[in-house]
Amino acid sequence: MMADSGPEEIAVIGNTDLTSAELENNIKNTMVEIEKWTSLLRKMEISVGEAEKRTGKNSVNMQEIYTVYLIETRPVDAVTEGLIPAPDSLWRRYSEFELLRNYLLVTYPFVVVAPLPEKRAEIVWHKLSADNMDPDFVERRRVGLENFLLRLASHPVLCNDKIFYIFLTEEKGWKEMVYETGFQAKADSRLKAMNAAFRVKNPDKRFTELKHYSDELQTVVSQLLRVQARVADRLYGVYKVHGNYGRVFSEWSAIEKEMGDGLQSAGHHMDAYAASVDDILEEEEHYADQLKEYLFYTEALRAVCRKHELTQFELEMAAQDLTSKKQQKEELVTGTVRTFSLKGMTSKLFGQETAEQREAKLQVLEQQIEEGEEAVKEKNTESNEFVKTAWVDIERFKDQKDRDLKEALISYAIMQISRCKKGIQVWTNAKECFNKM
Amino acid sequence: MSRTIDDVVSPTQTNTIPADISGQMLDLDEDDDFEVFSKDSTLADGSMFNASMQTSPGSMVNQCKFEEDEDGDSKDIFITVDNPESHVTAIETFITYRVLTKTTRSEFDNSEYEVRRRYQDFHWLKGKLEEAHSTLIVHPLPEKFVVKGMVERFNGDFIETRRKALHKFLNRIADHPILSCSEDFKVFLSAQAWELTTYKKQGPGFLSRMGETVRAVANSVRGVKNRPEEFTAIQEYVEDFSNKISSLDKVTQRIVKEQKEYLEELKEYGPTYTLWSGSEEELAEQLKGVAGCIERCCQETEEQVGHLSDTLVPVLHEYVLCAETLKAVLRRRDNIQAEFEAKNEALATKKVDRDAESSDLGFVWGSLLGKNPEEARHQRQERLDGEIEELKVEIDKLEDRVEWANNALKGDWVRWQRSMRGDLKSAFLSTAEKNVDYYEKCLAVWETFLLSQRTEPSEETDRDNTS
Numbered sequence: 030m031m032a033d034s035g036p037e038e039i040a041v042i043g044n045t046d047l048t049s050a051e052l053e054n055n056i057k058n059t060m061v062e063i064e065k066w067t068s069l070l071r072k073m074e075i076s077v078g079e080a081e082k083r084t085g086k087n088s089v090n091m092q093e094i095y096t097v098y099l100i101e102t103r104p105v106d107a108v109t110e111g112l113i114p115a116p117d118s119l120w121r122r123y124s125e126f127e128l129l130r131n132y133l134l135v136t137y138p139f140v141v142v143a144p145l146p147e148k149r150a151e152i153v154w155h156k157l158s159a160d161n162m163d164p165d166f167v168e169r170r171r172v173g174l175e176n177f178l179l180r181l182a183s184h185p186v187l188c189n190d191k192i193f194y195i196f197l198t199e200e201k202g203w204k205e206m207v208y209e210t211g212f213q214a215k216a217d218s219r220l221k222a223m224n225a226a227f228r229v230k231n232p233d234k235r236f237t238e239l240k241h242y243s244d245e246l247q248t249v250v251s252q253l254l255r256v257q258a259r260v261a262d263r264l265y266g267v268y269k270v271h272g273n274y275g276r277v278f279s280e281w282s283a284i285e286k287e288m289g290d291g292l293q294s295a296g297h298h299m300d301a302y303a304a305s306v307d308d309i310l311e312e313e314e315h316y317a318d319q320l321k322e323y324l325f326y327t328e329a330l331r332a333v334c335r336k337h338e339l340t341q342f343e344l345e346m347a348a349q350d351l352t353s354k355k356q357q358k359e360e361l362v363t364g365t366v367r368t369f370s371l372k373g374m375t376s377k378l379f380g381q382e383t384a385e386q387r388e389a390k391l392q393v394l395e396q397q398i399e400e401g402e403e404a405v406k407e408k409n410t411e412s413n414e415f416v417k418t419a420w421v422d423i424e425r426f427k428d429q430k431d432r433d434l435k436e437a438l439i440s441y442a443i444m445q446i447s448r449c450k451k452g453i454q455v456w457t458n459a460k461e462c463f464n465k466m
Numbered sequence: 467m468s469r470t471i472d473d474v475v476s477p478t479q480t481n482t483i484p485a486d487i488s489g490q491m492l493d494l495d496e497d498d499d500f501e502v503f504s505k506d507s508t509l510a511d512g513s514m515f516n517a518s519m520q521t522s523p524g525s526m527v528n529q530c531k532f533e534e535d536e537d538g539d540s541k542d543i544f545i546t547v548d549n550p551e552s553h554v555t556a557i558e559t560f561i562t563y564r565v566l567t568k569t570t571r572s573e574f575d576n577s578e579y580e581v582r583r584r585y586q587d588f589h590w591l592k593g594k595l596e597e598a599h600s601t602l603i604v605h606p607l608p609e610k611f612v613v614k615g616m617v618e619r620f621n622g623d624f625i626e627t628r629r630k631a632l633h634k635f636l637n638r639i640a641d642h643p644i645l646s647c648s649e650d651f652k653v654f655l656s657a658q659a660w661e662l663t664t665y666k667k668q669g670p671g672f673l674s675r676m677g678e679t680v681r682a683v684a685n686s687v688r689g690v691k692n693r694p695e696e697f698t699a700i701q702e703y704v705e706d707f708s709n710k711i712s713s714l715d716k717v718t719q720r721i722v723k724e725q726k727e728y729l730e731e732l733k734e735y736g737p738t739y740t741l742w743s744g745s746e747e748e749l750a751e752q753l754k755g756v757a758g759c760i761e762r763c764c765q766e767t768e769e770q771v772g773h774l775s776d777t778l779v780p781v782l783h784e785y786v787l788c789a790e791t792l793k794a795v796l797r798r799r800d801n802i803q804a805e806f807e808a809k810n811e812a813l814a815t816k817k818v819d820r821d822a823e824s825s826d827l828g829f830v831w832g833s834l835l836g837k838n839p840e841e842a843r844h845q846r847q848e849r850l851d852g853e854i855e856e857l858k859v860e861i862d863k864l865e866d867r868v869e870w871a872n873n874a875l876k877g878d879w880v881r882w883q884r885s886m887r888g889d890l891k892s893a894f895l896s897t898a899e900k901n902v903d904y905y906e907k908c909l910a911v912w913e914t915f916l917l918s919q920r921t922e923p924s925e926e927t928d929r930d931n932t933s
Contacts, residue, residue, distance in 0.1 A: 245745040253738040260735050263728035270724055273717040281710040284703055288887055295894070431748040438752045439919050442759070445912045452905035460898035466891040 074103045074116070075182055075197065077175035080167050081120070096167055097122045098174055102197050119200035123148065126174060129196050132207050133187060134329075135215045138336040139419035140187060141426040143180035144325030146173025146318075169318060176322070186422070222339050229338045230345055233416055236337045239423065243330040250324040254317055261313045265306055272303030291466035298459045305451055312444045319437040323430060330426070333419050340415050344408040351401035358394045361387060543569040543640045545655070547633035550625050551582070560584050563629055565636065567655045573647075579656045585610070587654065588632055590666060594650040595639070600798040601875040602645060603882045605638035606787035607631070627780055634784070638885075644874070690800040691807050694872070700879060701796050708789035715782040722779065725771045729764060736760035755915050762911045770904040774897060781893040785886065792882070795875060802871045806864040813857045820850040 078099040087093045101116035126145055133142050146169070178197070181187045192210065195203050278296030282289040549564035562582040569577060588607055595604050608631035636655075639645045653665050736757045743753035 242745060246742075249738065249742040249745060253735075253742065256731065256735045256738055260728065260731045263724065263731050266724040267721065267728050270717065270721050273720075274714070277710055277713045277717060281707075281714075284706045284710070288891070291891075434749055435752060435919075438749075438756055439916065441756065442912045442916045442919070445759070445763075446909060446916065449905045449909035449912065453902055453909065456898050456901040456905065460895060460902065463891060463894040463898055466887065466894070 073182070073197075074101075074105055075175070075178050076101050076116075077171050077178065078118070080171050083122075095122050096170075098171055100178070100197060117198065119198070121196070121200075123170075123174075125196070125204070126177065128204065128207060129193065130177075131216055132192055132210070132212050133181070133190065134332065135212045135219055136190070136192075136210075137186060138219070139333060139415055140184070140422050141326065141329045141333055142187070143177055143184075144322060144329060145177055146170050147321070147325075169314070173318065173322075185425070223332070223335055227338075227342050229342050232338055232341055235420065236334045236416075239330060240334040243327040243334070247324060247327040250320055250327075254320060254324065257313065257317060261310055265310060268303050268306035268309075270303075271299050275300035275303065288466045291462045291464070294465075295459050295462035298455050298462065302452075302455045302459075305455070309444075309448055312447075316437060316441050316444065319433070319440075323434065326426075326430070330423075333423065337412075337415060337419060340408070340412045344405070344412045347401065347404045347408045351398065351405050354394055354398050354401055358391065358398060361391055361394065541641075542571055543567065543646065545633070545636045545640055547629055547636060550629055553584075560586075561625060563632060565655060573652060574656060576656070581655065581658065581662075583654070583662075585628075585632075587662065588635065591650060591654045592635075595645055595648055596794075598648060598650070599644060599874065600802070601795055601871040601878075602642070603788075603791060603795055603875075603878045604645065605635050606784060606791050607635055609787070630780065631784065642878075642881075690804045693800065693803065696876070697796065697799065697872075701793075704789060704792045704796065708786070708793070711782060711785045711789055715779075715786050718774070718778055718782055722771060722774055725767065725774070729767045729771065732760065732764050732767065736764065752919065755918065759911050759915050763908050766904050766907045766911075770900060773900045777900075778893050778897045781889055785890065788882075788886070799871050799875055802864075803868050806861070806868045809857065809861050809864055813854065813861060816850060816854050816857060820847060820854065 078101050080096050080098050082094055083097050084092060084094050097120040099118055100121055101118045103114065103116040123145075130142060130145055133140070181193055187193060192203075192207055195206060275296040278292045278299065282292035282296065285292060544567070546566045547563050548566070550561050551564075553560055553562055562584045565579075565581050565583050567574075567579040569579075585607075589610070592604055592607055595602075608628045639648075639651055645651065653662065657665060739753045739757035739760065743750040743757070746753060
């Protein structure tokens with residue numbers, strides 16, 4: 030007769046609340062991981078504190094309203110010494126974050142660079158508008174931007190980047206600095222290469238698999254997020270309609286003598302039940318944001334795979350070129366024409382070349398072969414370097430992903446548990462009130 | 467005041483309530499409900515029970531401390547409605563229900579009866595009871611037709627819901643001190659199908675029934691002039707109650723709808739986690755775990771919605787119908803009073819007529835017929851006196867009728883309020899309990915999952931330490 034017992038008597042399978050000790054432990058474990066690699070986070074606390082609206086003229090000289098975010102940094106040492114100085118701070122807008130990211134993508138093509146939060150609200154929830162100025166959206170973006178910076182700061186390679194450091198510490202002149210690196214040219218060629226169509230003969234199998242995985246992950250997480258949004262919407266509906274019970278019970282209690290009190294208080298609990306869904310939905314949104322980050326990560330994964338294909342392709346092209354040059358030399362030396370060439374045809378028609386001409390050609394070819402061999406060696410080294418460094422980062426990413434998503438799933442379960450507990454409380458209270466009717 | 471109620475209320479009823487019924491009344495002593503009645507000494511003369519039962523309306527109305535549990539050892543008639551069956555004839559298809567009665571009452575020849583009845587028969591019974599006891603509150607029947615959407619009359623859920631409502635209908639009558647003694651009720655429970663058909667054909671003809679209806683309509687148009695305050699109060703309450711219960715009915719149906727839509731989405735949600743687990747290695751286990759949790763919660767949600775539909779929705783709907791019944795009962799009471807008032811006014815007019823000086827017209831008529839004026843006036847006086855006496859007799863009857871109707875209603879009003887409270891309280895309680903149960907089950911599902919996750923991190927840290 031579980032229904033008769035009060036909440037205290039419900040069989041608890043395990044203590045599901047994270048104790049503060051456990052929470053601390055979790056943080057410590059994460060910090061340990063980070064500290065193994067990073068120098069920056071050990072030195073600095075980074076946070077994105079606030080958001081503000083600014084007006085200004087945009088690139089086509091039109092008035093626009095945009096949001097800026099406050100980046101605060103503070104040396105870690107200062108805090109541990111017992112003093113808490115005021116943090117250094119500066120303002121950045123979303124487009125500057127984008128610029129930083131593009132710079133990093135181009136400069137470190139072997140790194141799976143953390144994604145930015147959405148520019149615009151894509152999947153619109155019940156109470157969330159698609160308006161970029163909506164305070165809820167701005168708040169979620171602020172959290173996303175802070176997360177982005179922390180990801181960068183904890184990355185073993187990226188955290189040492191100078192441009193990144195200046196992004197955090199100097200408001201003026203940063204943009205100019207970025208452009209001075211000349212990354213824009215690289216960015217353009219990179220974009221072209223990304224969109225070009227080419228076939229690679231011998232890609233590293235692992236990258237091919239990774240590409241498939243990132244496509245699958247994108248599909249499945251998109252679908253999950255869509256369904257989750259619909260589920261949350263429906264749940265909202267269920268809870269909110271119970272608010273009507275509150276109203277009608279209250280009105281009804283006015284005409285009843287014996288049932289009045291019970292109905293009135295039951296009505297209050299129905300109101301509380303209806304109101305509780307707002308917090309629940311907020312938590313669901315937070316969970317969705319965690320999944321979304323990994324949805325956006327798939328783009329970065331694909332970029333790294335693409336870069337590998339590119340370097341591999343260039344290597345293969347260089348090797349192919351070398352092979353054909355060597356073949357040409359052989360033909361020239363042995364006099365056999367194995368491959369069709371216009372020159373060969375014309376020489377057949379118009380007679381053989383002179384020994385001097387042949388000698389000259391041979392020399393050119395040998396030069397080209399030497400250069401070619403250098404090129405192949407270079408490309409090979411480049412490719413191997415890339416594969417090595419990329420794969421290190423990919424393993425790092427995989428570990429991070431598994432850890433983060435596992436935590437996200439656990440927090441999802443905790444969220445459901447919390448919702449169930451609230452439900453038990455409300456309906457137990459309502460039951461008490463109905464008993465008094 | 468020793469008239470049988472039948473003379474006053476339904477002069478056309480063929481069967482009077484047998485005198486030995488009063489013996490049955492003593493059996494009902496044990497039932498707390500009837501404390502008031504059985505303690506009334508006038509019952510001992512065995513003449514009739516109705517009027518004497520109602521002679522202490524004041525005490526009845528003030529007695530609000532009735533026990534809630536009417537069932538128990540005092541029940542001497544048990545009815546079940548079950549076993550719906552479909553019948554197909556050349557003209558129509560219809561459903562019959564088995565009505566099983568077990569009783570120790572002596573007016574029944576046997577102690578057990580099994581008959582089959584169709585909705586029409588229940589409808590007939592209700593009509594008869596309301597006709598015979600126009601100001602008693604008869605529990606509503608499920609509706610004849612369901613207008614909402616494409617509900618098939620022969621759909622399983624619909625039949626089951628109807629069956630439950632019919633079961634409740636008969637049991638409420640069985641619990642009612644007056645209605646359960648109705649001859650029509652007895653015939654309904656015990657007669658074979660052909661016997662019932664024959665019995666139904668007896669009774670007032672069509673025309674006399676029409677007459678009653680016309681009178682009733684005329685009176686309702688006329689309106690009642692001096693309605694007692696307490697009935698006005700009841701009417702106001704019924705108005706408000708009707709609004710509130712209709713709102714609750716709508717809200718509950720809306721909740722069922724929303725919950726069903728939530729369930730539909732939830733059914734698609736779990737599989738997305740399963741799909742994802744196919745692409746993962748480390749996470750596959752957890753993802754499948756989450757999918758499993760969601761699926762189990764789906765099952766629980768399905769059960770919860772079912773419970774809501776089966777338990778709360780029908781009860782609220784019943785009381786929406788009850789509100790309409792109450793309004794009709796109040797109207798009928800008003801009509802009875804209006805009829806009495808009309809007759810009273812007619813009497814007053816006649817008296818004025820008689821006491822007035824002989825009119826010229828009367829004199830003229832009299833002289834035309836060759837009567838002398840003195841004689842004419844005397845004859846006229848005599849005639850009017852006769853009419854006045856007749857009217858007085860009628861008015862006495864009507865006055866009794868009004869008093870009986872009022873007392874019946876007041877008594878039943880108290881009963882009804884108690885039933886209403888009991889029914890609604892129990893329905894809401896059951897709903898709240900089910901919801902607690904639902905959340906507890908879902909809680910267990912997620913806690914089990916979480917526990918299985920908590921054991922793994924310790925394995926991971928062990929690995930870290932050893933590497």
